[in-house]
Amino acid sequence: MNQSLLELFQNDPEAFLSGEEISRKLNCSRTAVWKQIQNLRKLGYEFEAVPRKGYRLVYQPAKLDPLKLADSLQTEMIGSSFRIYDQVDSTQNVAHELVRQGCPEGTVVLAEEQTSGRGRMGKKWLSPKGKGIWMSIVLKPHIPLKQTSQLTLLTAVALCRTLRQELGVAVGIKWPNDLLVDGLKVSGILLESSGEDDRLNYVVAGIGISVNMEADDFPEELDGKATSLRIVCGRPLDRIQIIRRFLEKFEELYLLYLQQGFSPIRTLWEALTISLNRPLRVKTYNGWVEGTAESIDDNGALTVKTRDGETMKLYSGDIQL
Numbered sequence: 001m002n003q004s005l006l007e008l009f010q011n012d013p014e015a016f017l018s019g020e021e022i023s024r025k026l027n028c029s030r031t032a033v034w035k036q037i038q039n040l041r042k043l044g045y046e047f048e049a050v051p052r053k054g055y056r057l058v059y060q061p062a063k064l065d066p067l068k069l070a071d072s073l074q075t076e077m078i079g080s081s082f083r084i085y086d087q088v089d090s091t092q093n094v095a096h097e098l099v100r101q102g103c104p105e106g107t108v109v110l111a112e113e114q115t116s117g118r119g120r121m122g123k124k125w126l127s128p129k130g131k132g133i134w135m136s137i138v139l140k141p142h143i144p145l146k147q148t149s150q151l152t153l154l155t156a157v158a159l160c161r162t163l164r165q166e167l168g169v170a171v172g173i174k175w176p177n178d179l180l181v182d183g184l185k186v187s188g189i190l191l192e193s194s195g196e197d198d199r200l201n202y203v204v205a206g207i208g209i210s211v212n213m214e215a216d217d218f219p220e221e222l223d224g225k226a227t228s229l230r231i232v233c234g235r236p237l238d239r240i241q242i243i244r245r246f247l248e249k250f251e252e253l254y255l256l257y258l259q260q261g262f263s264p265i266r267t268l269w270e271a272l273t274i275s276l277n278r279p280l281r282v283k284t285y286n287g288w289v290e291g292t293a294e295s296i297d298d299n300g301a302l303t304v305k306t307r308d309g310e311t312m313k314l315y316s317g318d319i320q321l
């Protein structure tokens with residue numbers, strides 16, 4: 001029914017269709033029509049409803065189509081292969097499996113929906129259907145294992161610069177890898193790596209961006225903590241365009257990193273972060289650390305001067321500003 005209802009609107013894109021007309025054409029009740037319109041709205045479709053005229057389809061979300069993504073994508077290696085799924089448990093799991101099967105560096109896995117999206121520090125990552133960008137990128141750089149977290153910061157810089165340039169949104173990076181707008185999280189990054197004898201075999205860089213989620217897509221526990229680009233920009237956004245621009249920026253910075261090392265990335269990160277030179281509390285696996293973050297080091301660790309003057313290096317944690 002969803003599909004036939006959509007086809008009615010798509011066949012006559014400018015027209016208003018009344019509930020009565022639709023129910024006659026689809027041979028169902030008007031209540032069923034209303035319910036289906038509500039369902040489609042939840043999936044990101046937008047209808048204008050005018051009394052005595054009916055409904056008009058004003059926006060339909062683009063599906064993540066590999067041809068559309070590859071069209072005009074200006075990258076050499078990142079996105080050399082796309083794997084796009086309707087539903088997966090986690091794009092990270094799919095990417096790890098593809099590596100085991102020998103996929104090339106730059107393979108990008110995307111899903112419309114994740115049923116077990118995962119975040120850092122054992123948290124779940126909300127990934128509703130069609131509403132965001134749930135993506136994993138396979139990387140195989142020849143770097144020592146201990147430098148892997150540099151790639152987390154590189155990913156955050158690429159995404160932050162993309163969203164600023166493409167949407168004009170004032171995004172900042174919260175160490176190590178959250179992207180915030182006005183203190184609310186719009187994106188998170190999860191790097192998972194495999195290596196042996198200090199040598200990195202491969203990395204899966206997982207990127208979650210809450211693009212077109214609306215306020216009621218977020219559970220209560222994320223009130224005052226998370227938002228979406230759509231809420232911030234006040235309009236639905238084209239995921240495909242964001243993915244293309246991000247992959248281009250990512251490749252540019254990744255190649256720079258492979259040629260010149262971490263130093264230029266660190267400079268960019270420091271210019272975009274909201275975490276340095278201010279008092280903060282960090283929840284680590286070993287308890288809370290309070291102080292002022294002064295810098296990040298070559299391994300992406302946060303250097304914090306605690307209240308009693310001690311300097312500590314933090315390799316992972318959750319900052320509370």
Ligand code: BTN
Pocket residue numbers: 089090091092114116117118119120121123125127133134135136178187188189190206207208209
């Ligand atoms: C975090 O902020 O805790 C990191 C969130 C990372 C979420 C992304 S969505 C795509 C990829 N697949 C996952 O299961 N997680 C990452």
